[in-house]
Amino acid sequence: MEITEEEKVDVSKAIEILDAYEGVKGALMPILQKIQTVYKYLPNDALELVSERQNVSMSQIHGVVTFYAQFYLTPPGKHILRLCQGTACHVKGADDIMDKLVERHQVAHKQTTEDGLYTFEEVACLGACAMAPVMTVDGKVFGELTVSKTEGILDEYAE
Ligand code: FES
Structure with a gap:
């Protein structure tokens, strides 16, 4: 075996x-x-x-x-990306960003990309609604996201 x-x-x-x-x-x-x-x-x-x-x-x-969302049953990726799906972010287009990320990276909630670089999580309000839509990468907050801005941020972490 x-x-x-x-x-x-x-x-x-x-x-x-x-x-x-x-x-x-x-x-x-x-x-x-x-x-x-x-x-x-x-x-x-x-x-x-x-x-x-x-x-x-x-x-x-x-x-x-x-x-509890904090726990992982499989090894997480090098970077943890949390994309807010709270109301303010939803209204400002968080779904479009998530759709694009899922399409490009072929992952769903709590899954890790094949290259082990990113683990994606959909989360509730991150407490930064004024900057919606918002995500964190390894705890660092990024706001006023667009699809292309989000891709650019991820590219910066692609090492
Ligand atoms: S709803 Fe996204 S930060 Fe509050």
Whole structure:
């Protein structure tokens, strides 16, 4: 059987994190956050250890990680692009930008481009409605977007 990337994950750091929370009740969120900080996503092998050591079922863990947008179940791209789909941005054309990005990069919400460069996310209001439409790239805010401006910004990150 072919060994996948997932099977090659070194879980020693996840074990260290779990050791630090041994016997601590209700620690699922901080454990998951710390594991994600280390691995940049939540490897399945690490989640199985969390399930075992924290006595929480895998289905409960999956419920949590799929509910919170902060968690990734696969390695994210080099740059995280969050495009606001809130009302102000929607009214100012965010859908056109998203359509163009999806068409050009062949990705959907929470997917990563084939070259591993960008992970796309559609998000609710980013709190910068006066600059609508708005997106963030690795946390940096860009506003008053157009399709071509957005493409230009992404090109700057294409390294
Ligand atoms: S609706 Fe997009 S920043 Fe508020």
